[in-house]
Amino acid sequence: MTTKTERRLKIKRRIRGKISGTADRPRMTVFRSNKQIYVQLIDDLAGKTIAAASSASLDSAAKVEIAAKVGEAIAKKAQEAGITSVVFDRNGYLYHGRVKALADAARNGGLKF
Numbered sequence: 001m002t003t004k005t006e007r008r009l010k011i012k013r014r015i016r017g018k019i020s021g022t023a024d025r026p027r028m029t030v031f032r033s034n035k036q037i038y039v040q041l042i043d044d045l046a047g048k049t050i051a052a053a054s055s056a057s058l059d060s061a062a063k064v065e066i067a068a069k070v071g072e073a074i075a076k077k078a079q080e081a082g083i084t085s086v087v088f089d090r091n092g093y094l095y096h097g098r099v100k101a102l103a104d105a106a107r108n109g110g111l112k113f
Contacts (some may be wrong), residue, residue, distance in 0.1 A: 012092035019087050020044045028074070028106070028113075029089040030099055037067050037098050039074045039106075041086060051077040067098035068105040075109025085112045 002010070021027030026041040038054040053073040055066045078086070086106075093099050107113065 008092035010092075015089060015092065019089060021087055023050075024083075025085045025087055026050050026083060027089050028086040028111070030091050030093065030102060032091075032093055032098055037063075037070055037102060039070055039102060041074065041078055041081075041083065050083065051081055053077060063098055064101045067101040071102040071105025072109050074102075075106045075111050078106075079110055084110065088113045 019027060021042050021044040023043050023046065026043050029040050029042060031038040036055045038052070038056075040052045041050040042048070043050055051074060053070050055070050058066055058069055060066070078084070088103060090099055090103075095103070103113070
C-alpha cells in the first residue's frame with residue numbers, strides 16, 4: 001500500500017516526463033504545504049528560476065484567498081519579465097482548492113496556460 005506522499009510523487013514524475021519549460025514558455029510549478037503555497041516560473045533548458053511568489057510574505061487569511069493573491073502576484077511578475085504564456089505544473093497535487101484558485105488568479109492576471 002502506498003502512502004499519500006508516494007502517490008503524489010508518482011503522479012509528479014509522470015507529469016514532469018511530459019512537460020518542460022523554455023525561456024519563451026516557462027514551467028509554472030506549484031508547491032503546497034499545510035500553511036503556505038509557493039509558485040515559480042522555471043526555464044528548464046537553462047535551469048533557472050525566472051520569477052517566484054509565495055504566501056509567506058502575505059497576511060494570514062483563508063487559504064484559498066491567499067492562493068489567489070499569490071496567483072495574481074506571479075502573473076504580475078511574469079508580465080514584468082515579458083512572459084505571457086506558461087506551462088502549468090500542478091506538481092502532483094489535485095486541481096482543486098488552493099491549486100485551482102492560484103491557477104485561476106494567474107489566468108485572470110493575463111497568463112495563458
